[in-house]
Amino acid sequence: MIKQYYMKKTITKNRFFLYFVIILSIAVNYHFFLNTYILIKNDYSKRLISIYGSCEKEGYGFTKFILDKYELEHNIGIKNGEPNLYPSIGGLFYDKKKFFSKDYIILIGYKSRVNKEFPNFIILEQVENCYFIKKKNND
Numbered sequence: 001m002i003k004q005y006y007m008k009k010t011i012t013k014n015r016f017f018l019y020f021v022i023i024l025s026i027a028v029n030y031h032f033f034l035n036t037y038i039l040i041k042n043d044y045s046k047r048l049i050s051i052y053g054s055c056e057k058e059g060y061g062f063t064k065f066i067l068d069k070y071e072l073e074h075n076i077g078i079k080n081g082e083p084n085l086y087p088s089i090g091g092l093f094y095d096k097k098k099f100f101s102k103d104y105i106i107l108i109g110y111k112s113r114v115n116k117e118f119p120n121f122i123i124l125e126q127v128e129n130c131y132f133i134k135k136k137n138n139d
Contacts, residue, residue, distance in 0.1 A: 021079055055130040058089040062130040066096030067093060069125075070132075074101035081109035081129070107131040 017136035027033065042050070043065065054061030063078060075098045078090040089108070105121065107130065109115060114123065115132050 052089060055128045058086045059106070059130055060089055060092065061105065061110060062127055063089055063093060063106055065127075066125060066132045072104060073102070074099050074104075076101055076104040076106060078106045078108065079110075081107065081111060103135045105133050122133060 008106075038047070049061040049064075052058040059078075068122040074089075075094055077100075078088050078093070080086050080088055086109070105118070105136065107118075107125035108130055110117075110131060111129055114133065118133055120136050122136055124132055124134050
């Protein structure tokens with residue numbers, strides 16, 4: 001009777017140890033501890049910029065900068081210079097309560113001449129190869 005008790009206790013300890021090792025190995029393989037540290041250390045905006053890029057990739061950082069600085073009353077077009085590589089980030093900033101305006105455009109990753117491609121627009125902001133352009137007034 002006592003022998004069976006100790007055997008059950010030993011099997012329970014071994015099973016607990018086995019579960020612990022499996023969970024720990026899964027956590028290490030999927031970088032659980034590093035991801036938790038990054039999640040705690042960086043705020044939401046920094047994490048999005050690290051994933052979507054500032055003025056590269058989808059250009060989240062530049063778009064966020066422009067929308068915060070100018071506080072526009074309308075949704076604006078966002079065009080990526082490399083549409084085959086990266087999708088437009090416009091869906092993250094779309095507000096269904098606002099109308100869409102064609103007077104302003106954010107260009108992400110444009111390596112070509114912006115003045116030739118958009119002759120009716122003036123450049124309001126430029127950071128590296130990202131541009132914020134506005135349609136010229138035809139007065």
